[in-house]
Amino acid sequence: MHSPQPATSPISPKRSIRIAFMTWKDDYSVGVAEIDQQHRQLLDLINKLHDAMKAGGSPTALARVLEELIGYTRRHFTFEEFLMKQCGYPGLEPHRVQHRQLVEKIESFQAEVACGKATLSLRLMSFLKDWLALHILESDKQYSRDMQRSGVA
Numbered sequence: 001m002h003s004p005q006p007a008t009s010p011i012s013p014k015r016s017i018r019i020a021f022m023t024w025k026d027d028y029s030v031g032v033a034e035i036d037q038q039h040r041q042l043l044d045l046i047n048k049l050h051d052a053m054k055a056g057g058s059p060t061a062l063a064r065v066l067e068e069l070i071g072y073t074r075r076h077f078t079f080e081e082f083l084m085k086q087c088g089y090p091g092l093e094p095h096r097v098q099h100r101q102l103v104e105k106i107e108s109f110q111a112e113v114a115c116g117k118a119t120l121s122l123r124l125m126s127f128l129k130d131w132l133a134l135h136i137l138e139s140d141k142q143y144s145r146d147m148q149r150s151g152v153a
Contacts, residue, residue, distance in 0.1 A: 020043075020047050021046065021047050021050035021051075021125060021129065022043050022046050022047055022050075022129045022132070022133070023043070024039075024040050024043055027137065028133070028136045028137065030136065030140050030141055030143070030144045030147075031144045031147075031148055031153060032083070032144065032147050032148070032152075032153040033153075034079070035076075035079075035080060035083070035140070038076045038079065038080075039076075039132075039136055039140075041072060041076075042069075042072065042073065042076060042132060043132070045065070045068060045069040045072055046069065046125070046128050046129060046132065048065055048068075048069075049062070049065045049066060049069055049120070049125070049128075050125050052065050052120075053120045053121075053125065059113070062113070062120050063110070063113065063114065066106075066110055066113070066120070067110070069106070070103065070106055070107065070110065073102070073103060073106070074103060077099040077103070080099075080140070081095070081096055081099070083143075083147055083152050083153075084143050084146075084147075086150070086152045087143070087146045087147045087149070087150035087152040087153075088146065088150065089143045089146045089147070090146075091139075091142055091143065095139055095143070098135065098139060102131060102135075106128075109124060
């Protein structure tokens with residue numbers, strides 16, 4: 001007879017598990033492949049910033065990741081607004097205002113970090129996570145049908 005092997009844990013005590021701060025959910029899909037991919041990239045950048053913050057990254061390293069997030073966010077917003085204009089989405093202007101407000105808030109925070117008035121905090125990370133999730137679910141979902149109908153998507 002064969003004696004059963006002792007149960008072993010696939011996780012060694014020396015190995016740490018990385019749990020993403022923000023994960024993609026199918027609910028976030030707006031039905032436009034390129035925008036969905038860009039939203040995934042934004043999630044990845046928020047996770048990268050969170051990881052750097054948790055690891056106690058140097059102010060220079062954190063500033064670099066924050067700059068990468070801001071740059072990518074601007075490019076994404078420009079692309080998204082271009083598609084909204086192409087399909088004649090009637091909510092373009094209020095949507096554009098939301099985009100501008102987020103970029104201004106992040107840039108303001110970036111300036112405070114640069115001059116030592118603020119540090120990256122869980123509060124900022126939670127704000128970014130909540131803003132992105134709510135913006136996709138409440139604002140971006142509204143243009144989805146218009147883009148699909150017009151053939152832009």
